[in-house]
Every structure is written in C-alpha cells, then in structure tokens.
Amino acid sequence: MSAPLSFTPSNGPFTANMFTQQAFQRALVEVENLREQLRRAETTQAEARRRYWQQVGPLADAVVTARQALFAPLEDALLWNAFSRDEERQITELLVANAQDLQERFGVETLDILLKYAPPQQSETVEAATPAAEPERPRRRQTKAERAAAAEALQAEQDQQSLLVNAKTVYRRLARANHPDLERDPARAAEKTTRMQRITQAYEAHDLYTLLHLLAEDETEPTDDSLLIRYTEALRRQLHDLRQQLNEVKFGPWSFLGSTPKKQEAGLRQLKRQLRTEADYLAQVARQLHTPTDLRALLRELAATHATF
Secondary structure (H helix, E strand, O other), X not given: OOXXXXXXXXXXXXOHHHHHHHHHHHHHHHHHHHHHHHHHHHHHHHHHHHHHHHHHHHHHHHHHHHHHHHHHHHHHHOOOOOOOHHHHHHHHHHHHHHHHHHHHHHOOOOHHHHXXXXXXXXXXXXXXXXXXXXXXXXXXOOOHHHHHHHHHXXXXXXXXXXXXXXXXXXXXXXXXXXXXHHOOOHHHHHHHHHHHHHHHHHHHOOOHHHHHHHHHHOOOOOOOHHXXXXXXXXXXXXXXXXXXXXXXXXXXXXXXOOOOHHHHHHHHHHHHHHHHHHHHHHHHHHOOOOOHHHHHHHHHHHHHHOOOO
C-alpha cells in the first residue's frame, strides 16, 4: 500500500486524516447510490417479470405438462420388444432430449431420466451425480483462461473473507461505544439499545456497508487512518460486487430492462405463438406413442428431418 497522501493548499494544511476521511465518505455515498440503483432495478425487473409470466406462464406450463407426459409412454415403448436396436436408441435419445429441454428451458428437475438414459459424456449433471466407479483419470492441463478464472474466483473468496473480518472489527468498535449496559442515563441507554439492535442486525447480515455507515455517524469512537483505508478498500470491493449485480439485473439472460416496451411486447407475442404451436405439436406426438406402428412412423419422420420434439 502506498504512503498516506498529504499536501498544503493555499487556504491551509490538508492532513492525511482529512484525505482518508473524505475518501471513506465518498465510498459510502457511492455504495449508497449504487445500492439504491440496484433496488430500483430489481423492483422494475420483478414487475416486468411478473407481467411476463402472467401473460406467458400458462402457455409455458402447458408445454411443461405436455413434455412430462411423454416420458411414461416412451419408457413403456422400450419394454415392448417391438423395435430394432437403432429404433430403441432413437427412443432413448428422445427421452434424453426431452429431459434436457425441460431442465434447460424451464428449470424442471429431470435428473432421474438423465441418470437412467443419458450417456455420461453427454450430461455434466449425470457425471456429477453418479458415484465414481473407476479410478480418477489424470486431469488435463488448464488453459490460460481457466487459470485466470480460477485465480479470479480465489481472489473473490479471499475478498469475501476480508469483508467478514472487517465487519467483525467494525462491529466490535461500535459495540464498545454503544453498549447500553454501560450507560447510566435511561434516555441515553434507550438510544443505545436501539442503535445496538441496528448494529447487531447489520453484523448478522454481513452488511459491512451499514456497519461502516453507523461508524461514520458515531462521534464517540475516533477512527485512525489505517482502519479508514481498510474500510474504504472494503467498500470499493463492495462497489465492484454491486456493479456486477446491477449489470446482471439489467443485461442478464432474463432481463427485461434492456428492451423498449414495444420490443418486449413483440417478443412476448412471438414467444406465445411458439409455445402455443409447441404445445399443439406435443399433443399430436403424444397420440403417436401408444402403438408400435404409430411410434415407428414418428421415428422415421424425425430421422428424415434430423429433428427431435
């Protein structure tokens, strides 16, 4: 860490403590502003998502129900002994594709189907959930990008631990200055009781920002430069995390904030048409799964178009 800064402007001396106090206060304000932006974005996003599912939810539920209804007849078909190996393989592939579609698009848990039918190399979920029956294979060398990602993850974990340590330090300082049992004046004791409740609540929630804000308000406990510098660095790390959260809310895969209302409505109409068409098609498929002749015709049709349902 560089040495504390100091300089002497024309209107008088500027001490290192004044500099660190100002940096600390600026960081507090920046975190407060970003937290408020994140709250507003999350509220707007939640409302947009609520409207989205009000309009699309029933159709999405219909597709999920239709896809789940395909599992039983497809599994039964494998017991009929009426199909060739290639046809049985195709039926198995349809089971796996249907399970993966439900899991990836709709978040429906289909691990039982994947464990039963998916080749291990095709499903990371199956590979992770299946106990190792063979000796562990040698790990391949990590790429430069993978090493950088691992280093970044380790640094984030260390930063989080640092934040928790800082939160504990601030909590102890505040508790010493605000413990109501040490106050003889009943009015002051009541004030400190309320303040200690806020302090304890923030500490239990690992909310370093609120703890630091309380510390900045507390005139009874002076803060030296070295602690202020550490707290300011912790706040800046929190700023980085808040920016990432805000970007995820604004631009993540399920964000509704990056589009205009007109584009959102157009996208909803298109998706609703797609879901309605998909539900109708799945209902037609379900009718072809009850006899070997119909199912064989469906398999030939899908093989000819290299498609699945």
